[in-house]
Amino acid sequence: MSENAERIDELVQRRYEAGWVTDIESETLPPGLDEDTVRFISAKKGEPEWMTEWRLEAFRHWQTMDHPEWAHVHYPPIDFQAISYYSAPKSKDDAPKSLDEVDPELLRTYEKLGIPLEEQMMLAGVAVDAVFDSVSVVTTFKEKLAEAGVIFCSISEALRNHPELVRKYLGSVVPYRDNFFAGLNSAVFSDGSFVYIPKGVRCPMELSTYFRINAENTGQFERTLIVADEGSYVSYLEGCTAPQRDENQLHAAVVELVALKDAEIKYSTVQNWYPGDEEGRGGIYNFVTKRGVAHENAKISWTQVETGSAITWKYPSVVLRGDNSVGEFYSVALTRGRQQADTGTKMIHIGKNTRSTIVSKGISAVNSENAYRGLVRITPTAEGARNFTQCDSLLIGDRCGAHTFPYIESRNPSAIVEHEATTSKVSDDQLFLCRQRGLDPEKAVSMIVNGFCKEVFRELPMEFAVEAGKLLEVSLEGAVG
Amino acid sequence: MAQTDRIEDFTRNAQARAEALAEGSGPLAALRAAGRDAFAAAELPGRKTESWKYSRVGALLEEGLLDRPDPGADPVAVADFPGLDADRMLLVDGVPRGLPKPGEGVVLRRLAELAELEAADLGALAPAQERPFVALNAALAEDGVLLHVGRGVRVERPLELVLAQGAGTAPRGAHPRILVVLEPGAELALLERQLGAGAVFTNAVIEVHVKEGARLDHVRLGLDAGDGRWLTALDVRVDRDGRYGLHQALVGSRFRRNEIRIRMAGAGAEATVGAATLTRDRTHLDTQMSLEHEVPHCTSDQRFRSIAGERSRTVLNGRIHIHPQAQKTAAEFNTRNLLLSTDAEIDAKPELEIYADDVKCAHGATVGRLDPTSLFYLRSRGLGETEARTMLSFAFLGSIVDAFPLEAVGSAVRAELETAFARPAEETP
Amino acid sequence: MLKIRGLHVEVDGKEILKGIDLDVGAGEVHAIMGPNGSGKSTLGAVLSGRDGYEVTGGSVEYLGQDLLALEPEERAREGVFLAFQYPVEIPGVSNMEFLRAAVEAVRTHRGEPAPSAVEFMKEAKAACAAVKLDPAFLKRGVNEGFSGGEKKRNELMQMLLLKPRLAVLDETDSGLDIDALQVVAEGVNSLRDPERAIVMVTHYQRLLSHVVPDHVHVLAGGRIVRSGGRELALELEEKGYGWLQDDAA
Numbered sequence A: 001m002s003e004n005a006e007r008i009d010e011l012v013q014r015r016y017e018a019g020w021v022t023d024i025e026s027e028t029l030p031p032g033l034d035e036d037t038v039r040f041i042s043a044k045k046g047e048p049e050w051m052t053e054w055r056l057e058a059f060r061h062w063q064t065m066d067h068p069e070w071a072h073v074h075y076p077p078i079d080f081q082a083i084s085y086y087s088a089p090k091s092k093d094d095a096p097k098s099l100d101e102v103d104p105e106l107l108r109t110y111e112k113l114g115i116p117l118e119e120q121m122m123l124a125g126v127a128v129d130a131v132f133d134s135v136s137v138v139t140t141f142k143e144k145l146a147e148a149g150v151i152f153c154s155i156s157e158a159l160r161n162h163p164e165l166v167r168k169y170l171g172s173v174v175p176y177r178d179n180f181f182a183g184l185n186s187a188v189f190s191d192g193s194f195v196y197i198p199k200g201v202r203c204p205m206e207l208s209t210y211f212r213i214n215a216e217n218t219g220q221f222e223r224t225l226i227v228a229d230e231g232s233y234v235s236y237l238e239g240c241t242a243p244q245r246d247e248n249q250l251h252a253a254v255v256e257l258v259a260l261k262d263a264e265i266k267y268s269t270v271q272n273w274y275p276g277d278e279e280g281r282g283g284i285y286n287f288v289t290k291r292g293v294a295h296e297n298a299k300i301s302w303t304q305v306e307t308g309s310a311i312t313w314k315y316p317s318v319v320l321r322g323d324n325s326v327g328e329f330y331s332v333a334l335t336r337g338r339q340q341a342d343t344g345t346k347m348i349h350i351g352k353n354t355r356s357t358i359v360s361k362g363i364s365a366v367n368s369e370n371a372y373r374g375l376v377r378i379t380p381t382a383e384g385a386r387n388f389t390q391c392d393s394l395l396i397g398d399r400c401g402a403h404t405f406p407y408i409e410s411r412n413p414s415a416i417v418e419h420e421a422t423t424s425k426v427s428d429d430q431l432f433l434c435r436q437r438g439l440d441p442e443k444a445v446s447m448i449v450n451g452f453c454k455e456v457f458r459e460l461p462m463e464f465a466v467e468a469g470k471l472l473e474v475s476l477e478g479a480v481g
Numbered sequence B: 001m002a003q004t005d006r007i008e009d010f011t012r013n014a015q016a017r018a019e020a021l022a023e024g025s026g027p028l029a030a031l032r033a034a035g036r037d038a039f040a041a042a043e044l045p046g047r048k049t050e051s052w053k054y055s056r057v058g059a060l061l062e063e064g065l066l067d068r069p070d071p072g073a074d075p076v077a078v079a080d081f082p083g084l085d086a087d088r089m090l091l092v093d094g095v096p097r098g099l100p101k102p103g104e105g106v107v108l109r110r111l112a113e114l115a116e117l118e119a120a121d122l123g124a125l126a127p128a129q130e131r132p133f134v135a136l137n138a139a140l141a142e143d144g145v146l147l148h149v150g151r152g153v154r155v156e157r158p159l160e161l162v163l164a165q166g167a168g169t170a171p172r173g174a175h176p177r178i179l180v181v182l183e184p185g186a187e188l189a190l191l192e193r194q195l196g197a198g199a200v201f202t203n204a205v206i207e208v209h210v211k212e213g214a215r216l217d218h219v220r221l222g223l224d225a226g227d228g229r230w231l232t233a234l235d236v237r238v239d240r241d242g243r244y245g246l247h248q249a250l251v252g253s254r255f256r257r258n259e260i261r262i263r264m265a266g267a268g269a270e271a272t273v274g275a276a277t278l279t280r281d282r283t284h285l286d287t288q289m290s291l292e293h294e295v296p297h298c299t300s301d302q303r304f305r306s307i308a309g310e311r312s313r314t315v316l317n318g319r320i321h322i323h324p325q326a327q328k329t330a331a332e333f334n335t336r337n338l339l340l341s342t343d344a345e346i347d348a349k350p351e352l353e354i355y356a357d358d359v360k361c362a363h364g365a366t367v368g369r370l371d372p373t374s375l376f377y378l379r380s381r382g383l384g385e386t387e388a389r390t391m392l393s394f395a396f397l398g399s400i401v402d403a404f405p406l407e408a409v410g411s412a413v414r415a416e417l418e419t420a421f422a423r424p425a426e427e428t429p
Numbered sequence C: 001m002l003k004i005r006g007l008h009v010e011v012d013g014k015e016i017l018k019g020i021d022l023d024v025g026a027g028e029v030h031a032i033m034g035p036n037g038s039g040k041s042t043l044g045a046v047l048s049g050r051d052g053y054e055v056t057g058g059s060v061e062y063l064g065q066d067l068l069a070l071e072p073e074e075r076a077r078e079g080v081f082l083a084f085q086y087p088v089e090i091p092g093v094s095n096m097e098f099l100r101a102a103v104e105a106v107r108t109h110r111g112e113p114a115p116s117a118v119e120f121m122k123e124a125k126a127a128c129a130a131v132k133l134d135p136a137f138l139k140r141g142v143n144e145g146f147s148g149g150e151k152k153r154n155e156l157m158q159m160l161l162l163k164p165r166l167a168v169l170d171e172t173d174s175g176l177d178i179d180a181l182q183v184v185a186e187g188v189n190s191l192r193d194p195e196r197a198i199v200m201v202t203h204y205q206r207l208l209s210h211v212v213p214d215h216v217h218v219l220a221g222g223r224i225v226r227s228g229g230r231e232l233a234l235e236l237e238e239k240g241y242g243w244l245q246d247d248a249a
Helices: A003-015 A035-042 A051-064 A104-113 A117-124 A132-146 A155-161 A163-169 A181-187 A426-437 A441-457 A462-476 B002-018 B027-041 B060-062 B132-140 B372-380 B385-401 B407-422 C038-049 C072-077 C095-109 C117-130 C134-137 C148-162 C178-191 C205-208 C230-239 C242-248
Strands: A151-156 A193-197 A223-228 A231-237 A256-261 A265-270 A284-294 A301-308 A309-313 A317-320 A326-335 A340-349 A355-365 A369-378 A386-396 A401-410 A415-425 B087-092 B106-110 B146-150 B159-164 B173-175 B177-182 B187-195 B200-210 B215-222 B227-238 B241-253 B257-263 B270-279 B283-295 B297-307 B313-323 B331-339 B344-354 B362-369 C004-013 C014-024 C030-034 C052-062 C081-085 C090-095 C166-170 C197-200 C213-220 C223-228
Touching: A003 A441, A035 A181, A051 A163, A051 A181, A051 A223, A117 B344, A132 C038, A155 A163, A155 A193, A155 A223, A163 A193, A163 A223, A163 A355, A181 A284, A193 A231, A193 B200, A223 A231, A223 A265, A256 A301, A256 B087, A265 A284, A265 A462, A284 A301, A284 A326, A301 A309, A301 A340, A301 C072, A309 C052, A317 A355, A326 A340, A326 A369, A326 A462, A326 B060, A340 A355, A355 A369, A355 A401, A355 A441, A355 B344, A386 A401, A386 A441, A386 B385, A386 C052, A401 B362, A415 B344, A426 A441, A426 C072, A426 C090, A441 C090, A441 C095, B002 B027, B002 B060, B002 B132, B027 B132, B027 B200, B060 B200, B087 B146, B087 B200, B146 B159, B146 B187, B159 C134, B177 B187, B177 B215, B177 B372, B200 B215, B215 B407, B227 B241, B227 B270, B227 C072, B241 B257, B241 B283, B241 B385, B257 B270, B270 B283, B270 B313, B270 B385, B270 B407, B283 B331, B283 C134, B297 B313, B297 B344, B297 B385, B313 B331, B313 B362, B331 B344, B344 B362, B344 C004, B344 C230, B372 B385, B372 C178, B385 B407, B407 C148, B407 C223, C014 C052, C014 C223, C030 C230, C038 C072, C038 C081, C038 C166, C038 C197, C072 C081, C072 C095, C081 C148, C090 C095, C095 C117, C095 C134, C095 C148, C117 C134, C117 C148, C117 C178, C148 C178, C178 C197, C178 C205, C197 C205, C205 C213, C213 C230
Parallel strands: A193 A223, A223 A256, A231 A265, A256 A284, A265 A301, A284 A309, A284 A317, A301 A326, A309 A340, A317 A340, A326 A355, A340 A369, A355 A386, A369 A401, A386 A415, B087 B159, B146 B177, B159 B187, B173 B200, B177 B200, B187 B215, B200 B227, B215 B241, B227 B257, B241 B270, B257 B283, B270 B297, B283 B313, B297 B331, B313 B344, B331 B362, C030 C197, C030 C213, C081 C166, C166 C197
Antiparallel strands: A151 A193, A401 B344, A415 B362, B106 B146, C004 C014, C004 C052, C213 C223
């Protein structure tokens, strides 16, 4: 028996002992989930007692919940006892020693996306000792933020240094009762980002998980909390166009946004996790709960470009609680191979004169399934509320599926809700025009698809938009036959 | 009673009643046997059943749905449409009472007397699997009507199909069953009327087969509000180059749920649907529409217009399903809704489910209010506010009703809807 | 430059071109005229490699190579340009990015350096000016919401930018008012060059008063029934196509 296995064995034994042993030195938990697992994670992170309790309550509630089955996705049942819920930062011994050991397919993609070598190493998880130039970037970055009074750190750090803020807002937008995956996340989340923008402050730069120290190994149950105090503004970028090496198949993240009076939060995501191979083997299951609460005059805007994951199940939503608050959702979801996406948004209008806009562009290619699912709910108090939704689907090939499932629930006669959806394909005439002007078919298709997505890309921060365009191009390769 | 107990009780009682009807032979008995099996396998809709998200049937199950109606009951009053010259088939609580003598090429038969040969489509067009109430209808069907139009026969006089409830106050359940078959090239205008707002819970199933090149104009009226409980399933199959038009005017009642499934089963088939609905007071109206494009080169066009006032609820689920291979489909769905009260609710769920790429599909849905500019315009010309609102609201429904194929019916329905719209709200406790 | 021999083409199993022979030399301007349904547009479609046109016989040689063996984009890069009769709209793709990609593809193929953003902008603006198209059109989606005349001028603008060796104009004059026609004619004339050949497919002779062709061919019933100088066009103008129908039968 190897040393490692011995340790696990020992741990398993210990789990059945009466009482909880807090001073476990092991860095990795064996698969399995019970209250002790939850306590272990909390203890490992040195969390205050209230936090441990909260996690435990979440866990107990989660046990009473059913795995959701309403989404238009199919996958074998997940055995939640077969997953390991805690692993400390990966030992460098396991990581590839150099780029030579990395999957060449991955490298080819990096190449095409024009990602610098150092970044390629980081993304591929190559064990580099010398941390490259970005350290200095990060330092200046931190100084600038501190000057503005912005808090930007990991949730664990925030729990230590700003417990009152975390306690006040964590779970206030996505309670652990909300849904199955949010419940699970609340019990076992490993880490994530915390952002606080003080009153009246305009965050001096775009915040990005990409630059966050500690970004690696936040693991499969990530938790993000962003609080924009009155009159403040922040733009937050999540993810990266490069496919990240990742060994966890199940991801169940939770993102909570709180935009207090007059505040604005702009949250942009590019998701490009491993989608599995052409036959659908492997690939990430991405079950995310993202929601924001917009108070009076506040604005929350979600923009997402989703090209990765084997299964995507996510509905970034806005609760328009305050009068005159604004919610936006701009989405591009591209599926190919055997990918399945069920994604969309919820706009819950509660305040007066609240406004929401939904623009969703779904592109399905090859054998994939792509569904938009959205809810627009106008509650009786939402006097003068207004929603506009545009959902367009583009099909490439005749073996894929494109679906639209909008739910409209209106209970206020002064509100106006409008929904439109269309389905089209890349037309032969468009393709021919491009080819007659000298473009090869792949370039032509990616150009047409980019055009189809323009309304969404426009909402992305500049560099992100350029990258997203390239990403689509790379993702579409080989999808045109 | 708790929901689970209620469902268990109901299921047990329903099975017992179905067993009691197990005797007999012939197509109807076969239908009942299949219905019994399907009902035993099906699950009654619960809180998590997606297609029943906005309709709770729960407590209604205890109100006589399984009790056999009085066979001698007088039907509720059946008024004529001025100016309409039609042959009338009258069913009271699902049992035919006097079938007209139709013209040449048209056959009207009681299902109870049906020969094997005529029954090919019975139960095949409206499969009972996973639809507990369709299964229940089949399991408890004791009679019904087959309407058969022969090859190439163009029926001049419209046929009126009246599904009337029996008068009386004891809660009962009726399970009318209708089968309509148009042979290739046949043409017919069918006027279906759902009459009654009383104690009988009506759970009807209507099967329609429009064969190659045939044409059916189906006008469907359910204009009795009040306490009526109506659950209807309409399953239509349209073959090659066939045309099917569904023209509906419905008002809400205590419970009205309308499941419609139209299958485009032959290339060149066309379906058009126009529906005007009005719910007021505490009424409920749930339409579950599914358009199945199974083959290439078919066209469908659906328009729904709804108004909900007071404490009522209007639900519309409009699904377009394009199967693989159904290339060159053109399908459109559009619903516009007017919400008149803070206590009313409109739930609209247009759906596209698409598995073929060379198609033109679109849907649109709006929920809103009367356009203030138009309202102002009318008032500036001297109309009172109420009058102006009525006029505009009604213009909205009128666009559907005015397009009804039987003109006499269209204008009568218009008047009836106008009255229903204009009357003062019922006192609500 | 272009040598067509015995070209037979079918569309949906129906023979449209029934044996075309045509020689177009560098520096020449040819007009192909003919009544509706004579197969004029089919010729342009086949030369540019559009799907759905089946060549059942004959050959097309372009600059010494077998044109029919090339993919549409290869033909474009080799200098074949088709100005479409009905240019398609591509929502969301701006004219500018579209053209830049096209110019890059074509010039790279020719071994010329791709223009810098600034150079390209200059060229594009000049091309717009030449066809009197507001440069604002560069920022709009390809043909998106353009009027008929604007689409035609947009085609011409692209032609000026791409500098083809062989330009085929498919009914570029149809639907244009006289001012627009003049603009188009000036554009075409500015491209006349000893190295370049132009084939104009048209129903009417009016474009030919502005762009004087060296050769005129009359296509009827899938065959070239008459060839001649520009006087043939004038004769057609006068007599219509009717007198040719007998020849075609």
